Amino acid sequence: MNREIAVVAFAQTDHRRTSDESSEVEMLMPVLHEVLARTGLKTADIGFTCSGSSDYLAGRAFSFTLALDGVGAWPPISESHVEMDGAWALYEAWVKLQTGDADTALVYSYGKSSPGSVRDVLTRQLDPYYVAPLWPDSVALAALQAQALIDTGRADEPALAAVGARSRADAETNPHAQLRGSVSQGEYLVRPLRTGDCPPIGDGAAAVILAAGERARDLCERPAWIRGIDHRIEAHGIGVRDLTDSPSTRLAAERAGAFERPVDTAELHAPFSSQEIVLREALRLDDGVRVNPSGGALAANPVMAAGLIRIGESAARIHRGESDRALAHATSGPCLQQNLVAVLEGDPR
């Protein structure tokens, strides 16, 4: 028997190219305070805390333990961490709430890409035997996927550019976004991807609060109920996969109930323009669905937080009454290797 679990609050930083003046905990703490304030909860009221981050981004060992200083973990709290995007931390928290062990959960994630070279940092997640020694950076791998998509005839460079332009135009109304408005499509970074097809590099953090059942209704006027959530992974060898399709996204969406009836909104975690096209097709989103009204990852991509932000943005639209049924997607790994889909709904108005 599934418990009803909802996202009841969401907060995020302004995402910026650098945050030199702040350590990770200094960047994260205001977001934690904001998300707690939205519900009136204190750390001591939270049943379970789960975070997502990667020490490799800023080159700071055990940064997630220092980040925990911002939570106030005394008396000792029930806590966990994933070396993944915060969307997977949210999944763990959702499972924890399903077990009945907790009624509320704080989920947060953060990424400081500015101290390092994120294109190179991300090579370290690849197969260490056959792939990582070649140092194929994240843009290069996405470019291979984009060219494969272009070769099928389902997209061309202008179509890719249109995705970036629409994302940054939508981000005009998102005060947290890093890239907004008219942004030049730019030169090739790795052909066929131009700078406009790629996400901005930046720092940021996000947090959500989950609550179960009546607790959710107490804490939020219109909770964003998680009707289904699932994540699936594909083979790590990119030469084994059809890069122009995303069967793992489709399967996760099926398992999350996304195809049972249409959604009105979708927040897709597509750091590269070509990936949005692949995801839209895998998720069978038609033109009636509002895709990435926040601007998506092409407008702000704090690595490790950008996926959780998709869930948070979807939920916030439901909280505000701007959506009744939304799909949130998060991705991890090269070329959409692993994908998470959540379906969120608001109570009928």
Next chain:
Amino acid sequence: MSAVLKAPLTVEFPFTRSLGPVQSAFLTGLRERVILGVRTGDGRTLVPPVEYDPVTAEEIRDLVEVAPTGTVTTWAWNHAPRRGQPLATPFAWILVRLDGADTALLHALDAPGPDAVHTGMRVRVRWAGERTGAITDIACFEPYDGERAEPAGHSGEFTDAVTGIVAPARLDYTYSPGRATTGYLHALAGRRMVGERCPSCRKVYVPPRGACPTCGVATAEQVEVGPGGTVTTFCIVNIKAKNLDIEVPYVYAHIALDGADLALHGRIAGIPYDQVRMGLRVEPVWTEGGRYPDHYRPTGEPDTAYDTYKELL
């Protein structure tokens, strides 16, 4: 508030990895200019080969040689090669399906420019001059319009197979420590120690990290602490650390600086190691050019009563 501190930080490590039987055969093969794939239960040939079928998870061990020639299945032009990548001059990243294989291998293609590259083009391996049993034994691929090369049917058995690889990794950062630690480091430069007070529980943290780990709120009020302090607990080090020019045995202690609510650690000198005790009063000793106290030495004051520091152990 003083300017943000920044410093270069290099994280460098050689990963030593052992190989499974299929990986060992593949990488040994590269050393010998032989390319091996592995056959799956449903008859597909995977190149590069893996230990387990990516679809069924079945253990697969049936090695089969494929050709050093193949077809590009997708490509991307890299006009600005980055450190560690296969070529230092502009090149194309490719996925290449070798003749005889059903899956594609990632590598670099040496081509004069993007106009010379297209999906479906034929390429062949260019071997590295020096080969050690690594994916980089393939220097890169090059355009090829000749006949399809026929593999010789190698068994996959080698007399001196490689059993591991050493994969060096290096990442460069420009580290900035954040607001609180920056203030701490600036004070240290003037031979002062500063902590920050929690506005909620009033504890003073040294070194400050910007947050009170108990209350989860920002610390902001800077508080000068020390220079004197009290040894709250200690240990005697009897093993000489590598690259450390300190005679053993010596004492390493937790020291609660006056005004601090958290002990920091440091070496105690200027007193025989077996006379160091809890409650001993100490002060920092700075050396010329040192960025932090070299060690702490006794002040000669009477010992501090246990009750005054028992919460700081």
